[in-house]
Amino acid sequence: MISSVLKPAAQLASTNAKRFPNESAEYRRARQALLVEEIELRRHIAHVAELRRALPPGGEVTRAYEFIGESSAASLADLFGSKQTLIIYSYMFGPQREKPCPMCTSFMGTWEEKLPDIEQRVSLVFAARSPIARLIEAKKARGWTRHKVYSDASGDYTRDYVSRDDSDVPGYNVFTRHDGAIRHFWAGEMGAGTVDPGQDPRGAPDLDPLWTLLDTTPEGRGADWYPKLSY
Incomplete structure (x- = not known):
């Protein structure tokens, strides 16, 4: 039986024998x-x-949400596929935008290669407010082949689970399905109102490994650099 009593962190650190030249x-x-x-x-x-x-059970989803997929319309239940858990990442690409958000695109570019692994356990789809033709065009421009993109054409889902004002902001929501009922499980709720001084809005831990990697460097993530759609 594995003990649940944790050794002090300092004790574990004392076992570290790593040393590097000339330190x-x-x-x-x-x-x-x-x-x-x-x-x-x-x-x-x-x-x-x-x-x-x-967490205790979240609110049951009783509204019929309809999304427009790359080949057909889909309900929220359809997005689960064969899985019991569904992640919907809402990215910033509303009709008013000429191009998708670079930061959201950076997130999605990272996840493209991880989707085969992720989908062993859960369903992950991407939704935005632009018409599906624009989402497909942008997806092809990035060379993405694994992303499942959906248009929230009516905005019903976005207003309920991302922004009441239908603002062009990102959202990360997790839903579960058990015994025929779909419930909201968790959403990222850290934003502009929860930032610490000198920081951009961020969640914890960061969902994009870009920032985690930069945090291991002397330059850090900085405060004046952000991903671009092209370099």
Whole structure:
């Protein structure tokens, strides 16, 4: 039986034998202290995920939402496919936009290659407010072949689960289906009102590994650089 009692992070860090050429004693002391914090962060991420999984049942979906897919119309239930869990990422590509949001595009570009893995467990689709022809055109322009894109032409879903004002903002929602009932499970709720000083709005942990990778560098993610559609 695996013990549920965690050893102190400092004790685990003390077992670290990694050393690198020409590092100073000052560097090693600071790095060991940072390792303790990294272990604590890993544990906190796991704790938050556990709390998320333990949420009580969310609100039942009783409204009939219709999306326009690449070949036909689809209900919310259709988007589940054979899975019991559905993720809908609503990206910023409303009719008023000439091109899709670069940040959303960066997210989606990362997930393109991961979809075969993700879809072993859950369904993941992408929705936006533009007509489906525009979504298909933009998808082809990026060379994406795995994304399932849907137009929320009426805006009913967007107004209920992304923005009451039908604003051009992103949204990440998770739904579950059990015993014939569809319920909302979780959504990203961190935004402009929850930012800390000097930060852009972000969730935790970041869903885009772009920022996680940059956080491991001395330059960091910065405050004046953002992805572009082309370079």
